[in-house]
Amino acid sequence: MDDRLPHIRPMTLADCDRVSEIRVRGWQHAYRGLMPQPYLDALSVTADAERRRARFGQGDGAVVNLVAELGGEVVGWAAHGPYRDDEVRTEDAELYAIYVDPAHFGGGIGRALLAESAGQCARYPRMLLWVLKENARARRFYERAGFRPDGAEEPFDVDGVPVPEMRYARGR
Template identity: 55%
Template sequence: MTTRLTHVQAPDARIREMTPDDCEAVARVRVRGWQSAYAGLVPQSYLDAMSVEKDAARRREFLAEGRARTTNLVAERDGEVVGWGCCGPSRDEDATGEKCELYAIYVLEEQLSTGVGRALMTELTGRAVADGFAGMLLWVLKENDRARRFYEKAGFAPDGAEEPFEVDGVAVPEVRYARALTP
């Protein structure tokens, strides 16, 4: 992970690197993000069973592993974590080493359309460029229209790849988006 002192500002929000102290807040953002964004798209039983405590434990473990080239950022507003995003090397077999992957980006529902998501995306793509990546990939639920619009406004487009994603025995198709990164 590359450490930088720069911060991107959304209106009254600050983007910074995630620390172990942020794990509980990031888990809350992620779980609430899933529960609001994926309602009606994945089984409700799965969403209802999500646990902030278990997710926070996974975040702590992930950070402790210190995965190289993985960037984890949080968005703060008034000292509260209201968004989280992370990216790193692409996990796709057909991706070259010059492509990274946006693993996740979540903003609390009440923070949608406030610039926080755009600020997170700007900082994540900027850091990916600085880390030497020439392109970024991401996977999004095919029926998640709001997220797809967000990614398209950020310069991403579907690249034709699709794959099934299974949640509690239900197939939820995903599409892959791609974007070139330029310095």
């Protein structure tokens, strides 16, 4: 296997700490200037990992967690499954999350995770995702992958600060 190309595989319990580190550091990096800094500074890798370990393996298996490895190190994470509309599943798929270790931006890891998630969701009519309206970098990433805003928006509030989200769709 080429160590320069990411290897995508299902997440294991042993990956929880690293995935939490990637998620928390990803929030702190991607949402700097978009969310209140005290909120971002207070995010805890330890607390996130504890929650992740406690939930690991629960549910009906509809939520799929993937990790990207590069040279044997986990450098990215994505989660997808059925789209939830007020916690009611629909016929569509949803990309719940995708994060890459900021030290590995631009190396194709996010594209590989998104491609694998989309491939696993090919049986669904559409794949949807939510992105912060002001997150221009993420929006460009999704648009390059063929996603487009579909007009749906969601108010989102972090410590009293509005950070609205918009929905993107690919398919149909």
